[in-house]
Amino acid sequence: MGKKASAVLRDLVQPWSVALHSNSGLAGSVAEVSAADDKERRAKNSEPLRRKPGLRAVPVADRGQSIRLTPWKLLHTLGRANVLARQGAGRGLAEHWASLKYCQALSGNHGSFMTLSEEGRNPIRHYKAVQSAELGVGFALVVAQEVLRRRYPDHSVSVVDAEIALRAGWTLTGKEHAAHRASKRPHFLLEVWKPGAPSKVVLVACKGTHSKPARVHAQLSTAAVHVEALHIGRPGEVPAMVFGTELPGTDPITLHLLEAPGDGTLHLPAGAGDVDLDSPPEDRAVVPGIDLAWGTGEKPRTVSGYHVRPEDHGWFRRVLAHADAAGLAAFTGGGEPTARYLSKRQGKRHFEQYTHAGTGIVQDVAYSVHGVPCVGTDHVFRLNGTRVEAFSGVAQDLFDDLAAGRVEDYRHKAHALRTTWPEEQWDTEWNGPVSVNPDGSVLAIRVL
Template sequence: MAEAAQVLKELVEAWSVQIDSTSALAGAVADAAAKDDKERREDGREPLRRKPGLRALPATEVGPSFRLTPWDVLHALGRAAVLSRQGAGRGLAEHWGCLKYCQALDGSPGRYMALSEEGLNPRRHYKTVQSGELGIGFALAVAERALKKRYPDHLISVVDADIALQAGWALVGKDVKRRDWVKLRPDLLLEAWKPGEPSKVVPLACKGTHAKGSYAHTQLAAASAQVEAVHIGPWDQTPTLVTSTELLGQGGIIVHVLHAPGDGSLPMPPDALDADRELQDLNIYPDVRVPGIDGEDEQRVSGFQVMPDQYLWFRRALARAGAAGLMGFTGGGEPTAQYLTERQGKRHFKGFTHAGTGIVQDIDHEIGGMSFVGTDHVFRLNGTRVEAFSGLEASLFDHLRDGRVEEYRRNAHALRSRWRAVSRQDDWDGPVSLREDGSIMAMRLLPEPPRTRRRLRAL
């Protein structure tokens, strides 16, 4: 039990994470993109369209490092993965997959976060999974920090890009899969929102690698093609972020990050708060309108473009996809399914669930003087029974359970000043992470149940 207790203690120890966002990085990524384009032309392939103007983040948004706990990384990863539907069983709680990294992160002698001894020794086929998933966790930590500086007093919602886009464009099926452009889309859409103001949408493509630093340049060049696929309003007016997390960087973990500026607003009339209404799938033609140069006609290229007459619909798509993610994080299929369209996977979350894979919103805990509703997962950590809990603040949960997305947003924004106090409370003996969307993830030791030793029959 002492060993497991030490693991839980280390999960909330803050370490510095290194950030690489410089003009030199932008130049190296441009060179990597040019090299890839040349190789494609030599092979008779069309070069990729890439987001123009990638550059370093302003120093006011992110510095050379910032402090972060491993538990915050895992919470961010869990929230991003909750609707991914990668599990083998229907109804399986996807977000618990982040717990496999409970002992993968540690601190280096220089006080920088790094892979632990266990994290450094994954099976060969597991390395790609580890770098990809941890890359998402660290990308979100950096992206949210930057966007909070960029959009003060806004909350940041994390939306799976596939879930949001599927409501407007078909992304699956034989005919669709043959189209190369379909594969080129962001991993996540970040929505910065504040009640009564237009949302800001920022596509994010995130990578991770165990390779040396120069490989991050190749990854960022590929990510620039992913974010170029989505445009909110006119072409090239959408802010974007691309990241590559180097897990074996010199001195610890390094997040390489670039951005392209833009507006990305979803304007709306003050009385057009309609996220409570059911969303209908649309069939938007998959193209992006690129303005012509020097009076030439505009070009139509493949991709996803939200035009002004679709702004309100897309805001509703983002808000309801975010609500579905929160309900999935707290457990239970029906409350999640109510926010999804058929094409987004409503059927996956409703109806019959296989035994052993279903979860329900049947647990409530009081932490830091606030009540949370959600679900739990009991497992063994180094032989010791532990409980992991994921949930949502009780009043916010009630709003989303009953379909009141707009009321959830107003109340979540009003409660944001209380969140910081919760993660440093003594009434929960273990790590606690609370995000500004009201979601919480906590873990603690459980007492061992009494056991009776079975007698073995003599042969």
């Protein structure tokens, strides 16, 4: 028999430490793996892969030696990241509920470090490759956001699914222009923003493994390929972070991370007016390919990938803001509010179409979390035989702006409130774990 549901819920708000590994030795090991792969490819008369150059350690001052977090905060981060992924088999099912399958996967050891629980180590319950990949996303995004908030304390940080953003400008599949498409792309774009200022974009690639550090080095080498596929402004100047999460059975979970420096600011061309974030970004048909000599006056050198040029920076800022708004709306279960922020190529129809009542998600529930009125949707399932209710939503005041298409108003309010949300992760009135993110999104769970 598993634990009682009430005990499982208490475990979800137990904070544990996750070790962070980022130093010159790690950067050197990844460089060695990349050099060996290049040599092997040349021996086979194949072109070496293009990787983000200059990967280096993230300074301790920006990350600490470890990060302390609860499993519930991790699942909230993972759910927000996956909400627009559309990877599930059931059309209309909320993607973010998939994170709840890890409710009992994480625990801790006597040294206060987070580990996989006995259930988390059971390959029958969780296919290892899927588990390591998905949990790797959660750990990576928690740390990436923490690093950027330390560096830019007066900014907000939004996580945008890179696939969703890129679809607004490029056709990512098919035969036309296939030679200049990149099959490996960043997994997420982190937008660092504040009202009235140009956004900064940081590319993120996340990997995970149950194997040894040598496997992590190979994964980080591959992650460097993912983040090299998108350039913003002058080629080579967009910053990136790559992550490899090591999930070694009963030993502590360790997150390995490196970064490549850069600017990544979406500066507007001289004379351009302010960007109206309420205006939906149009779909564009940009030909894929990156001209590495762009802006130098030299002969063009086009390679595979995607390039956001300065004349497109205003448009891309709207793409990011609307993709972020779509993710928040989807987290509440709102099909129509989500669809208004997506184009046809980004998956608007997925949220417009009628779905069966048993699988559809509808924004139809209102609760208060730590006294904050919230709007969202709920999901009921059994946890060790006990019925539990999970709720996902957004603070009511912010949701009203999102539902009405007021992206500018939402961003001004969310930015002002980002440091004021309750941090306590157990709400006695709700009687269960709650997590409130700086963007105003809420994830809560309790025994029904």
